[in-house]
Amino acid sequence: xxxxxxxxxxxxxxxxxxxxQAGVSITTVSHVFSGKRRVxxxxxxxxxxxxxxxxxxxxxxxxxxxxxxxxxxxLQLPTTLGEIALNPFFSELLPAMSAAAIExxxxxVFVPGQEALxxxxxxxxxxxxxxxxxxVDPEEGDPFVERLRASALPFVTLGRLLDPPNEHxxxxxxxxxxxxxxxxxxxxxxxxxxxxxxxxxRMSLLVDYLTAFGELRPEAPVYAAAEFSEHAGCEAATEFxxxxxxxDAVITTHHRLAMGVVRAARDLGIAIPAELGVATVGGxxxxxxxxxxxxxINLFPASAGERVIEVVDALLSGRPADGPVLVxxxxxxxxxxxxxx
Amino acid sequence: xxxxxxxxxxxxxxxxxxxxQAGVSITTVSHVFSGKRRVxxxxxxxxxxxxxxxxxxxxxxxxxxxxxxxxxxxLQLPTTLGEIALNPFFSELLPAMSAAAIExxxxxVFVPGQEALxxxxxxxxxxxxxxxxxxVDPEEGDPFVERLRASALPFVTLGRLLDPPNEHxxxxxxxxxxxxxxxxxxxxxxxxxxxxxxxxxRMSLLVDYLTAFGELRPEAPVYAAAEFSEHAGCEAATEFxxxxxxxDAVITTHHRLAMGVVRAARDLGIAIPAELGVATVGGxxxxxxxxxxxxxINLFPASAGERVIEVVDALLSGRPADGPVLVxxxxxxxxxxxxxx
DNA sequence: TTGTATGCGTTATCAT
DNA sequence: ATGATAACGCATACAA
Numbered sequence: 001x002x003x004x005x006x007x008x009x010x011x012x013x014x015x016x017x018x019x020x021q022a023g024v025s026i027t028t029v030s031h032v033f034s035g036k037r038r039v040x041x042x043x044x045x046x047x048x049x050x051x052x053x054x055x056x057x058x059x060x061x062x063x064x065x066x067x068x069x070x071x072x073x074x075l076q077l078p079t080t081l082g083e084i085a086l087n088p089f090f091s092e093l094l095p096a097m098s099a100a101a102i103e104x105x106x107x108x109v110f111v112p113g114q115e116a117l118x119x120x121x122x123x124x125x126x127x128x129x130x131x132x133x134x135x136v137d138p139e140e141g142d143p144f145v146e147r148l149r150a151s152a153l154p155f156v157t158l159g160r161l162l163d164p165p166n167e168h169x170x171x172x173x174x175x176x177x178x179x180x181x182x183x184x185x186x187x188x189x190x191x192x193x194x195x196x197x198x199x200x201x202r203m204s205l206l207v208d209y210l211t212a213f214g215e216l217r218p219e220a221p222v223y224a225a226a227e228f229s230e231h232a233g234c235e236a237a238t239e240f241x242x243x244x245x246x247x248d249a250v251i252t253t254h255h256r257l258a259m260g261v262v263r264a265a266r267d268l269g270i271a272i273p274a275e276l277g278v279a280t281v282g283g284x285x286x287x288x289x290x291x292x293x294x295x296x297i298n299l300f301p302a303s304a305g306e307r308v309i310e311v312v313d314a315l316l317s318g319r320p321a322d323g324p325v326l327v328x329x330x331x332x333x334x335x336x337x338x339x340x341x
Numbered sequence: 342x343x344x345x346x347x348x349x350x351x352x353x354x355x356x357x358x359x360x361x362q363a364g365v366s367i368t369t370v371s372h373v374f375s376g377k378r379r380v381x382x383x384x385x386x387x388x389x390x391x392x393x394x395x396x397x398x399x400x401x402x403x404x405x406x407x408x409x410x411x412x413x414x415x416l417q418l419p420t421t422l423g424e425i426a427l428n429p430f431f432s433e434l435l436p437a438m439s440a441a442a443i444e445x446x447x448x449x450v451f452v453p454g455q456e457a458l459x460x461x462x463x464x465x466x467x468x469x470x471x472x473x474x475x476x477v478d479p480e481e482g483d484p485f486v487e488r489l490r491a492s493a494l495p496f497v498t499l500g501r502l503l504d505p506p507n508e509h510x511x512x513x514x515x516x517x518x519x520x521x522x523x524x525x526x527x528x529x530x531x532x533x534x535x536x537x538x539x540x541x542x543r544m545s546l547l548v549d550y551l552t553a554f555g556e557l558r559p560e561a562p563v564y565a566a567a568e569f570s571e572h573a574g575c576e577a578a579t580e581f582x583x584x585x586x587x588x589d590a591v592i593t594t595h596h597r598l599a600m601g602v603v604r605a606a607r608d609l610g611i612a613i614p615a616e617l618g619v620a621t622v623g624g625x626x627x628x629x630x631x632x633x634x635x636x637x638i639n640l641f642p643a644s645a646g647e648r649v650i651e652v653v654d655a656l657l658s659g660r661p662a663d664g665p666v667l668v669x670x671x672x673x674x675x676x677x678x679x680x681x682x
Numbered sequence: 683t684t685g686t687a688t689g690c691g692t693t694a695t696c697a698t
Numbered sequence: 699a700t701g702a703t704a705a706c707g708c709a710t711a712c713a714a
Binding site for chain 2: 690691692693694
């Protein structure tokens with residue numbers, strides 16, 4: 001029969017050779033690797049052994065053709081708002097996300113955020129070029145997001161879309177983290193916390209913190225920096241720290257802002273942590289080595305990235321998606337809020 | 342015949358439908374799209390028209406299976422050396438590179454730089470998981486680079502490998518740019534330029550500048566910052582600017598270092614550009630809006646990224662690769678070196 | 683629980 | 699200059 005003639009050639013083993021070695025049909029081999037139907041444990045073992053012996057790996061390309069999937073994901077990263085979030089969040093997120101994707105056979109194509117290269121979206125969405133999209137810190141009103149919503153392409157966000165809420169996302173419990181931050185400042189003896197973020201809150205993280213802060217400390221001041229940069233943070237802080245009723249603690253939504261606050265305080269001769277507590281969301285890898293080390297919320301970008309890929313894969317494989325996923329974050333208290341204890 | 346039964350279904354058009362509409366065989370349609378053999382111009386037009394009418398796009402997955410290629414590229418970005426080069430170089434590079442890749446049907450998989458996730462390299466190189474690798478600012482001694490060299494996988498670098506030199510790369514003419522920078526400082530009336538970079542020069546850009554600077558100004562001082570950060574730049578500059586024989590101009594190899602120099606000068610009460618000229622390599626998008634705006638070498642990351650993909654594609658398509666590619670860079674004189682005129 | 687046979691949409695080989 | 703047809707390596711509907 002035709003099958004017997006196959007796979008005799010040199011090169012990598014195919015499903016036919018594995019089937020032969022294991023004494024089963026290619027169907028069984030296929031199912032052992034896809035997990036899509038029950039296989040007798042003994043048979044499964046034989047197949048795995050044969051596969052291992054032959055160093056067999058299912059060809060992604062063949063699988064893609066047979067299933068009609070592309071195994072490619074569109075990935076949108078935030079590249080706007082000045083020199084944004086990319087680092088260090090990005091440099092932890094990307095490798096982890098990529099590793100998780102590689103394991104499952106996916107590769108990526110990038111979609112620029114916001115202003116974008118026009119046409120790219122159409123190129124990707126107009127034809128089945130990608131199976132799904134992954135959006136990192138998506139912003140409301142982003143043209144690609146809107147086109148995605150209009151299309152049937154599944155997508156998963158890291159962070160959430162709010163208007164309207166999207167179905168599949170991975171996020172931290174920011175409200176809870178905000179509460180823990182405020183409690184921490186409380187315990188450390190700070191009584192007049194302020195909040196420093198951006199004027200607009202187009203990412204869900206910013207919205208969450210703003211909301212939570214407003215609910216927990218309705219009387220506390222909320223300040224805005226022009227962008228996520230040390231310079232902008234310094235400029236904003238210089239202003240509000242130079243007033244008689246200045247706050248005795250600041251929570252920022254980006255580590256660069258926090259670094260700016262530190263600089264402003266130093267320039268103004270305000271001691272950290274004695275006269276001012278500083279805490280930030282994210283930037284863990286950086287602020288841990290700042291002077292002084294800054295208290296922060298560690299967002300664990302790596303595990304968040306892995307979870308995103310898991311959700312995408314579940315979605316595309318027809319497995320029950322876990323629905324929204326809340327990944328744990330963690331308060332990392334450091335020198336910058338050590339007024340007591 | 343079998344063909345006639347194909348493609349009748351709903352969904353996207355296939356090569357069969359285009360062939361039928363154009364009145365040719367699928368072989369011809371295939372060749373029209375692949376360009377791999379001469380097709381009569383009139384026939385070609387008919388095929389293109391039919392394809393346009395049917396909105397036909399060759400399925401990448403089918404092509405991949407037939408050709409044995411994966412259409413996936415391994416992409417290594419530098420994520421070491423502290424909060425490195427990613428931004429803004431990265432945020433211009435990545436979208437442009439991705440767009441060029443999408444056009445040609447490629448997608449990406451990431452390889453973390455240096456310390457890496459162990460195993461990832463083997464996963465990608467052990468089987469034909471990717472067709473080629475793209476290395477951005479590769480560093481000598483990187484484990485992935487070494488494994489790549491040992492493998493047969495083609496790879497293209499943005500920046501060069503020096504030990505030994507690699508075959509396919511895209512780079513700027515840094516030596517020339519260094520000369521132009523020094524000439525510019527000369528004309529502006531600066532007489533004692535210094536060079537600020539990193540202690541080790543593991544990226545070709547750093548080596549090139551160090552070498553060129555050394556040859557053109559053998560007597561001039563060369564300083565090193567601990568890493569590519571504003572803080573490290575400031576620390577280094579504070580030291581060498583606080584000496585009696587201090588330089589009257591500084592060239593840095595990273596915009597963050599330049600920002601640090603600016604801060605140090607301000608802290609020391611040294612006026613820019615009157616008492617100190619500051620110029621940097623890269624970071625164009627950022628330093629153009631710094632205070633004062635900094636003279637810089639614009640590296641045009643976007644076009645460099647496009648060229649890299651072009652070279653990869655040529656390599657993989659069996660077309661004559663252009664060999665090494667030098668992309669133009671540009672001196673952008675700004676306020677920070679405007680001592681005269 | 684397992685196997686047979688067909689389809690997925692191209693490219694490539696060999697003809698004509 | 700163009701065609702017919704066999705791979706490419708898997709998944710899956712249908713059988714058994």
